[in-house]
């Protein structure tokens with residue numbers, strides 16, 4: 001965790017998909033740094049609860065019901081956040097879905113819904129919240145991608161395509177908005193246990209198997225990933241723009257293990 005420097009105390013951060021999982025951990029980590037939070041989620045009750053439960057001390061948070069695929073809802077969320085706080089300094093595009101099906105059986109509906117939530121959502125939020133940051137003279141954006149954006153993952157073709165798009169959106173935003181003082185970077189988790197992946201970890205032995213191929217020897221929890229997001233929003237990363245921080249415990253380095261000589 002980045003040491004509390006007080007720099008977030010005057011900053012307003014919007015986090016999409018903040019009701020649970022990684023988004024909720026990011027909200028808690030930023031609140032611990034003194035940020036004011038807008039917790040956006042299509043699960044409005046969950047957003048309210050996360051805002052109420054994760055924020056301690058002098059920090060402030062509001063829950064906002066928002067489906068990130070809906071342009072009107074995103075515009076309404078921007079209006080609500082700026083009416084409440086008067087500004088927006090940072091955005092975390094974290095909301096996502098992970099439907100699983102082999103490509104041969106994938107439906108057009110699920111393919112398009114995955115792209116809508118995971119890629120159209122970050123585009124809309126970037127454009128609408130980014131306009132406020134531009135008018136203010138700067139800001140920071142972190143997009144939650146995935147190692148799946150670079151490495152294909154079994155039964156997750158739509159998801160991986162959407163996350164590759166998120167990485168491209170990150171670079172494009174960095175290129176186009178750098179001169180407006182807005183940095184954009186991505187965080188790509190590897191194996192992480194949340195509600196999104198709970199069905200997988202319910203399979204006996206899978207968590208242990210996955211942990212065994214991660215050099216750090218364990219599957220991540222949301223708190224393992226949230227610190228990288230705080231860093232990329234902070235002044236400590238003020239010259240990092242358009243890049244991906246992979247938070248996978250070294251998982252994507254392990255291909256050669258499969259051809260290690262037998263012992």
Ligand SMILES: NC(=O)c1ccc[n+]([C@@H]2O[C@H](COP(=O)([O-])OP(=O)(O)OC[C@H]3O[C@@H](n4cnc5c(N)ncnc54)[C@H](O)[C@@H]3O)[C@@H](O)[C@H]2O)c1
Pocket residue numbers: 016017018019020021022023040041042043046066067068069093094095096097098117121144145146147188189190191192193194195196197
């Ligand atoms: N869990 C993992 O193993 C893993 C690995 C790599 C990347 N990620 C990424 O991390 C991010 C967070 O995932 P998580 O594991 O915390 O998932 P999660 O399912 O626990 O939480 C996702 C949150 O997003 C919200 N959401 C979904 N669709 C939305 C929409 N249209 N509008 C607004 N909110 C919406 C949900 O209500 C939920 O609160 C996602 O972008 C995911 O792709 C997760």
